[in-house]
Amino acid sequence: MIRKMTLAALAAVAVFHVAVFIEYGTLWVGTLAGYKELLLVFAFLLPTFWAHAPIARRFGTDRLPTLPATAKALLEGGSVVLVSLVFWVVFFSFPQHYLVPTAEVTPKALRLSLAVSAVLSLFFYYFVEREHSRQKLQQEGYRVTQLQKETLQAQLEALKNQVDPHFLFNSLNVLGSLIHLDADRAVQFLGQLSDVYRALLAAGAHPLVPLRSEMALVRAYAQLMETRFGAALRVEWDVAPAWEDALVPPTAVQMLLENAIKHNGATPRKPLVIKVSAADGMLVVENNRQSRTDAVASTHLGLQNILRRYHHLTDRPVAIVPTPASFVVRLPLLTAPAV
Template sequence: MIRKIALAVLAATAVFHMAVFIQYGTLWVGALASYKLLLLLFAFLLATFWVHVPIARLFGPDRLTTLPASAKALLEGQSVVLVSVAFWLGFFTLPQHFLVPTAEISPRTLRFSLAISAVLSLFFYYFVEREHVRKNLEQELYRVAQLQKETFQAQLEALKNQVDPHFLFNSLNVLGSLIHLDPDRAVQFLGQLSDVYRALLDTGAQPLVPLHREMALVRAYASLMETRFGEALRVEWDVAPAWEQALVPPTAVQMLLENAIKHNGSTARKPLRIKITAADGLLVVENNRQPRTDAVASTQLGLQNIQRRYHYLTDRPVEIVPTAASFVVRLPLLTAPAA
């Protein structure tokens, strides 16, 4: 709003004094009536700038895609000219009879002012509003590209962690033990391992997934880890069905579980407890803190990745609340963007 008013003031002043200089050879006009025309020019340009915004949106790259590019460009230019003609009638032709009733304006002058109005409107549309729209589009494309990069990185990190030799070695050890001790549980463990990989691969390149899909991954991963750690790990969730259609970045919740297990020790007597709840538009992942004796160096890459992805998706921040007794992460639950 302020930007458009300032631009209209500067443009109206420049165009008015240029026209005065061309006609009279001076920049100063003593007649008050002439400066009333300056106000009309300011009103004309401000209204023009205001209408240029919806026109630029109407003919944006994602609109009217069925039209050929040349026809779309021609229709866009015609729309700008028609609006300028309507404003020329509303701000110059009619008001001048009230503001300057004694002025005699020739048809040649009227045609000239109409042409100048159309040229001004086209100039400011293509060099101001369209440029502004182009920059906004570039910023949006950059944001989408960065978000896609972060999503790919998250998927790569999740897959890399799951195929890490240490993870596979431990999983195969658990599987080998279960084959002899409890074949049914061994089959179950193998199915859970398969479910984890399938859920990771199913996320694709989407920047957001429904919470119910992310929770399917979380449940598969939690079941796998509970089978591996036994009574030393407990994962609980309390997510009402009303929140299951909300959106989250893929693998974000699974990465939080993975971090909790990676950085905390656990025994059957002192189990690691991870609780997932949803309320007030937030998904809360909380675990009790039990630092491992063989502390694993934290790079914070997982949390940073989640925070960066949310930065590109929303203004709502990821809340990280570490205390001596617990570690809490609150993820905003998002809604699908408007079409």
């Protein structure tokens, strides 16, 4: 509001003094009373600027897609002129006819003021409001580009971690052991490993995916890890079907499980317990904290990536609550795409 008032005041001063110069050949008005006209110009421009914003939104690039471009441009310009006509009647014609009945205003002067008002309104619309809308569109485009970059980075990071030689080495070792000990479990483990890669690739490059898709990846990954660690790892689920249509950034939940397993110790006597639940519009991933004998340095890249993506998607914050006994991350569940 302050921005529009300041802009209207500056524009009114400029327009008023241009008119004075054209009429009298000077920028100075001899009497203070002559500046009453300046107030009328300001009173005209301020609501005009306010009216321009909804017009620009109504005729934005994503609106009225079925209307031909030429017809849309003519309708947009006509709307601006129509608004200027209404404000001209309110702030010029009405005051001159009813508030100052002794003022002599010729029809030619009225027509000229109407034409000038329409031209001014069009000028400020296309060179002020549309320019502002163009800048906002550029910022939105940059935000979408950044979001796509963050999403692709998350998928790349997830794939990189899965194909990491250490991960593959451990997985193949588990698979080799199972082949000799339990052929059925070996086949199961190989299928789970395949499911993880398939779910990762199915995530695509979308900034948001339904929770059901993310949970398919998370459950496949959890089953793979439970087969690998046995009784040392337990993943508990409490996600009601009602939340399946909510949206989350792809691989975000999987990355949280991966972090929990990477940075915590786990034994059959002291298992690592990861709880995944949904409530009150939040997806909660919680695990008990247990120190590892071979501590792994944390780069926090996974959490930072999730935070940045949510920053682009919504104003709702990601809550990270570390305590000596547990580590909790709460991800907002979104009801509609924000890009």
